[in-house]
Amino acid sequence: MDAALGPPDQMAESEGDLTPMMSQYFSLTREYEDALVLFQVGDFYELFCEAAEAAARICEITLTAREDSTGRYPMAGVPIDNAEPYIESLLDAGYRVAVADQVEDPDEVSGVVERAVTRIVTPGTLTEDELLAGADNNFVAALAGDQGGGFGLALLDVSTGDFYATSLGDEARVRDELGRFAPAELVTGPGVAPDRFGDDSFVADYDDAAFDVAAASERVASYFGSVDSLAADAEVRACGALLSYAEYTRGGEGHQRLDYLNHVTRYDPREYLQMDAVALRSLEVFDQRSVHGAEGTALVDVVDETACALGRRELTDWLRRPLVDHEAIEARHDAVGELVADPLTREELHEHLRDVYDIERLVSRVSRGRANARDLRSLKDTLDVVPEVRSVLADADCEKLRGLRAELDDLPEIRDLLDRAIVPDPPQELTEGGVIRDGYDETLDDLRATERSGKQWIDDLEAEERERTGVDSLKVGHNSVHGYYIEVTHANSEAVPDNYQRRQTLKNSERYVTPELKEREDDIVRAEQRAQDLEYDLFCEVRDRVAEEDERMQSVASALAALDALAAFASVAAAHDYARPEMGGNGIAIEGGRHPVVERTEAGFVPNDTDLDPENRLAVVTGPNMSGKSTYMRQVALIVLLAQAGSFVPAADANLRVVDRIFTRVGASDDIAGGRSTFMVEMTELASILRAATEDSLVLLDEVGRGTSTTDGLAIARAVTEHVHDELGATTLFATHHHELTADAERLDDALNLHFGATRAEDGVTFQHEVREGAATASYGVEVAQTAGVPEDVVERARELLDAETSEDTADSDRAEDQQADADLAAKLRDVNVAELTPIEALNVLHDLKRESQTDE
Structure with a gap:
């Protein structure tokens, strides 16, 4: 955001010489120095100086100039009746926008028209349909810290009135909830480091005083009667500050109340299945990944x-x-x-x-x-x-x-009021009139009757005057400047009656008015104005009555x-063909499970079973790349998620336990701006899982340890496997290319091996996409590279290197086996007590040792 949005220094020095209008503009820019001020001038919102240059660049509008006694300076403007697209562009560029409207009627004011900021548009407090992103919630959040290191979080959708509050024990929990609700804007209290929760464009700067517990309590109580529904001071402070911020954006210093807020919903995150931003993103619940440049599909879209x-x-x-x-x-x-x-x-x-x-x-x-x-x-x-x-x-x-x-509740009294009061197809603008139905108000009906009878008299006047004067070309007309008139061509001027009063001379004709016409015009204008004013007042009364409900x-x-x-x-x-899941089991048993998104986009999707219970709660999943391991793990998680959301699930049958959290460590990502490598991000996400998962959690781990050396990665993967099994007890799917983990799965009591098979052919590899018990026999990495289009000479060289490494591994294995056999024989010889053996026993021992040595060969 540009730092300077007010008057240039040289202009500021002579600000006393500014015109009244420009002085008013720069006064508002100082008052709202963190925003671009859209300043109403007639039918346009105007910006000046650096603000104009910024708006012209961002909105791609023409940069002009204003010139007055103080000099010449940049100016840019947007039409008021089409301002929303330009406001949206300014918001996207990281600006707040303060809209300064004329609050006086220019026709009734001598001198400069008073202007005031009527709303401050920020990403989290949008209410305009044109700016909101469809039907989805648009939250603004407030975060207050407490002395014990915990936090109070409040979330509000100003456009719908949805208002939530909760307490969170640490920063990790805060990040989880922010990831879950994805607020467009965050207001932070004193002592809360905003950079730990979002970038600068996401965090709004607001008065710390709004977080004072006394001020916040008073504001919350003014809306909801008391603060009793909130559990902690931090919650009260967050809610009070958020209400203050929302009021501020509704009317600047006027602090317009949000009277439609009638309750705040306090919740405990543990009342819901918890998923952090990583899980929501990797499962593509709301945000879809692009596939080959085309937009993918998110879970929310398919259901x-x-x-x-x-x-x-x-x-x-x-x-x-x-x-x-x-x-x-x-x-x-x-x-x-x-x-x-x-x-x-x-x-x-x-x-x-x-x-x-x-x-x-x-x-x-x-x-x-x-x-x-x-x-x-x-x-x-x-x-x-x-x-x-x-x-x-x-x-x-x-x-x-x-x-x-x-x-x-169909609110019959409100339905009846609206039916009686508002015409079926009203105009867009209230100032156009024609909003209130005939018969709703007797005074309005009388005024409209006066207006109609006057216009009918004028409609009849043309025929009467033509007959009276004998001038067939005589016309009765109206314009906004001169009102009603009778027009007669110069050729017929001799036929003009004495009671005609000249009003306007044109090139080929003369326009006149009569005392009777003038009187009727005055009646019509008075009736129109009174009817228009009364109609607006009646509409506001109806609107206020509706607001009461x-x-x-x-x-x-x-x-x-x-x-x-x-x-x-x-x-x-x-x-x-979704099935109703049976809930409350002790494991995850799915028959013919399908990925709800992938099955819609890929023909021939292969369903798969899942059977995880307390005796088989850790599954090590092996198989080649592209064989379906990640899809399989995600589909299990999505089936659980859908079931607990209340949906049926894409499966032939399902018996599911209720899980408290879903954790994912799936896919590669980095944080270059934050100075974190792919492996560091992976380890950070893994650490979060190992600290927070419980025996009631569902954990998905994909290729843990692949971002470092093979030795280090395998050591980490094995240690994680043992920890998840021995300490966490969580239901876990662990996909890996470390085939050594399959031996651990065989060794651990409550673990099992699953694999996805493939068949090798001359032209590549065929994936079966079917999960089976047991460990995979190969990774087929070279064949996958060939299928992906890696040049043939590279593929052939990779095969040569793989064969050589396999042979070396085999030779190393053989040598190790020989050494182990020799060691075993030596150990047995050491155990023989020659002094105590009889000759026959000595021959038998020698015979056994010879036979074992021949078997090992």
Whole structure:
């Protein structure tokens, strides 16, 4: 971000000579020095000096210049009615944007129009549909530290009102939650080192005083009555500071309240299946990798059959925070199962939910006074769907569906108010009029009648005056400058009656007005203005009345969102042959498991079984590259994740234990900017797993120890295997090319070997993609290189070197075996007590030793 966004030094020195408007602009830039100020001038937002240069470069707009008595300086502007794309570009470039609107009517002010910052646009506090990235949540977070080294974390989506708080014991837990929620912006309290949790563009600078416990407590209590729902001072401080920051961005120093926030949800991360950012990324739950330059597919996309934005956010949250409570998981499975078994109900529910608007964001706009008439009509159309959804669920059997049906309040009084007050297809702008329905307000109806009768009188006037004057070309017209007029050509000027008063002379005609026409025009203008003012006041009254029911509407939104997510899970299960998992087992038993994403993109996907239990909880998985090891491990984790989110799973059958965490150490990555090599990143992730995993965790390890020398890597891999087996007891899938680990799996009581086979042919290797018990016999690395297109001379040389190394290894092995045999014979000879042997016994010992030596040969 550019450091200087205010007036140039030479201009600042003579600021007393600035024009009033420019003085106002630079005053705002000093007040909001961390933001680019968009300054309304008529129909444009303007920027000046360095700010203009920055905006012109980033937004690719024309850089012009302003010239006044103080000099000439750069200027750039964007149209107000299309400002959002430019604001988005500025946000992407790392700027905050302070929007300074005219807060006075220029027609009623003599001198400079007063301007004030009405909103500060930051990445984490967006509410504009044009700036939000689809239906997904857009969180801003606040983090406060406590004296014991723990933290309080608060997360808020300003656009929907979703507000969460939790306590976290250490920085690792903080990173886990930030990775889970992926906030767009983080506000940190005093003593919290922001660089430990994100880069500079991610961390917002805000007043430390907002984190004061007394100030924070007062602010939280002003919203929710007390701070009793929060468990610790750090949580209170984080929540209070976050509310303060959100208010600040809504109205600058005015601190506009967010009245639609009616509760904060305090949660314990242990109430959900925990996955850190590494696990979410490697399992591609939300972010997909590019494959050969083409965008891949994330898990959320293959299970997202939701009908509305509410459902999309709910489904995303269920995948972000899968359940660990057995009864809650079963309740979702019951609902999904009922909808799978009843396709008619499922399809009817889906069709009705398609007509549901994003009422969480609508309620947010209503409560902030930013909703227009179309928003209110969309709200009414959504509430009209509720009785239909209730009717569809009238015969629901399972408790989950019945409970959601009971939560569906169609707010009949609000529906009736909106139906009576707002026209079915209102204009976009409130200032255009035509928003309030006829019959809603008697005074408005009278004003409109006066306006209509006046316009009808004027419509009839043209025919009457033509007949009275005999001038067939006479016209009655209107323009915004001169109002209503009667136009007569110069050729007919002699026919103009005496009561016509000249208003405007044109090249070929003259325009007139009569006292009667002027009187009617005054009546029409007065009626129009009074009707317009009254209509706006009536609309605001309706909007305020709707805002009073924000809590009821948010409850309806929550129920509709859950129904949509359940219906989406059911649709996916029915369309793609998912099975209901049996939960509560002591292991992970999957029959015919499939990777939910890969099976959609690769024809001929091979399903595989998994059978891990307390006696076989550590599986060492071997096999060649590209044989399916990583896909297999990921599919096991994704099946567990989907099951605990409440979905059926891509398998023929599944009996699953409930796991507390999923850990992954999969794939190669580095952190060049942070000075960490691939191997260092791998070891850091491994350390996190070994410190935090429990016997209830699911751990995926892929090629641990491959980033260093073979000797070191094998030593690390073997030590990790033993530690996971002996100390952690976690259910673990460990894919490796260190075939020495297969011997460890044979030795350890609760471990087993699995492998993916392949067959060698002259033209390469064929992968079978089928998991089997036992260890792989080869890695087929050279054949994979050949398949990948490595030049043939390189492949042949690799074979020669491999053969030579294999021969040497065999010779070394033979020599070692001979040495071991000699050592065994020598040991037996040393054990013979010659003095005590009879001649016959001595011959027998000699015979046995000779026979053993011949067998070894």
